Amino acid sequence: MSFKFLTRLVSAAAIGFAAMTATASAQTYPDRPVRLVVPFAAGGSTDIVARIIAAKMSEILKQQVIVENRAGAGGNAGAAAVARSAPDGYTVLMGTVATHAINPALYVKMPYDPVKDFAPVSLLVNVPNVIVVNPSLNVKTVKELIDLLKANPDKYDYASSGIGTPLHLSGALFESMSGTKMVHVPYKGAGPALLDVVGGQVKIMFDNLPSSIGQIRKGGVIGLAVTTKERSPAAPEIPTVAESGLPGYETYSWNAIFAPAGTPQAYIDILAKAGAEAVADPAVKARLADLSAVAVGSTPAQLADHVKAEIAKWGPVVKASGASVNE
Template sequence: MARITRRAGLGLAAAALAAPALGQQQWPPGPIRFIGIFPPGGGTDILSRLWCQKMSEITGEQFIVENRSGSAGNIGTEAIARSAPDGRTIGLGSVAPLAIGPTLYRRLPFDPTRDFTYIGGLWQLPNLLVVNPEVPARTVPELIALVKANPGRYTYASSGSGTTVHLSGAMFAAQAGLELIHVPYRGGAPAHIDLIAGRVHMIFDNIPQALQEAKEGKVRALAVTGAKRSPQAPDIPAMAEFLPGFEITSWGSAVAPAGLPTSMVLRMAALTRQALESRDLAARFEENGAMPWIAGPEELAAFRAANEAAFAPVIRAAGARVD
């Protein structure tokens, strides 16, 4: 994809939105395949389907979600990279394979910089630190003091090594100077079962499930991992209020294979922005704990690279490497 200046990109994007129909030169008519890289029914799958539904309404074309899950999103991400760059196949670009994966895995079947066309951001989703109610800490400073006074005693669960759930805990331990024990699970459900039962002490999980359990009194919420407080939980402080610079969010984006023509990229980016600016989609995202994330092609590509660089030292410090 040729480099596009910000001013030229904005002008072309506006022109693309003004076009009355997709048009064969901008985006081929007919069904568009959207490759979802995680299992159906999960949070990212729900958010992907909401966006695809809105895109179908806007364009008049059918967006069909095809789930290609496995290997922490790597299988579906490879499928996107290996598709033809004709605008008929796009998919979910996620933090796990595109920003965490390059450092976590010694070998990947794709190159995040070389093998994709970045179209636009879709959502950002912070994690929420929750503790078992028996943990005698009601604030982050109290938790830090408690763990420092009992090194090696307290545990944090995750849905698997190398996830943002794991790395949130690793970053918390590193920045606060704590000795915490990581307990990885095969998915979030068994981790939450053990957390509620008191077999582990805390978890930094995606906000929808963790917040619901906090509202039910099953766990106690202490902080969100975004740079600022979440609209879904405005009374819960951000971790950055206690540890400046602390920020970890899950994110989803629209990506396509490398080599997609510039006219298609601009058209897709403009339509994606239009979908995210609709009040109904924003409301549905927020119901599922996510915030619409408007980022153009160059901004998204730069964000991904910066996110990879930010995660790399955390992954290395945690020793979370996969052959």
């Protein structure tokens, strides 16, 4: 028996053993709790969505999926912590449009690469934004708003939850696509911003639909249009921006699971399947719908494509807005 033949035989055996080990490991994964890091404070929309889905995934995986809030730096602190975690399938991130598309263009120094440092698992939900205005503005459609703004450049303010947030940049994208000019008024959160729009101190806001839907129904603000391609099942009476005066406009928030780069594909597939099953569950879907969140449950490959498209979309918007965070 030649030395070359023996070498090939040993190599083949090693590969076979590694494959058998990986298969056996996948059959037992997960055998302890999985930590789902939410990079924002408890009580926010991302946290609420994460807890609803985590509870169902715990049932499916037969192991606890424990939500851990790790807020800071617009989501960067929690995302960076996951990127640095062991790629063993037991620490994953509930990522968003902020952590994986906006922040890389907004922050001068990023503690992670949104593509290279993560393994996509599943896009779980999309959450529409909505354009709301104070009734005193006397506009009821997007076209009327655009006409008013074009006739009065830089006269009207719009509120957002802060500089560089998805809501701020939704307004910036609107200005860019409609050829209008407004004055951005950043707040420390969407709640106080909406209160000032209801009170009339600021006339316009780009908000998450779940945050504004109550005031829209009470008449505190007028919901001109949702920002997704299709109308929201939670408020089907509100048209889309695209159908009501600005074709091609689309923004929304989203929540997706990411694992650290290098996590075994078998583990990623198990998590993706559990996430998709969780958001497809009728009870979970109904609870998400109450929050105006639309269930998706994508494959890892679909999430990878989604992130690349979102980075390409939001990078130029951030640059055009002039927003920058030096941290």
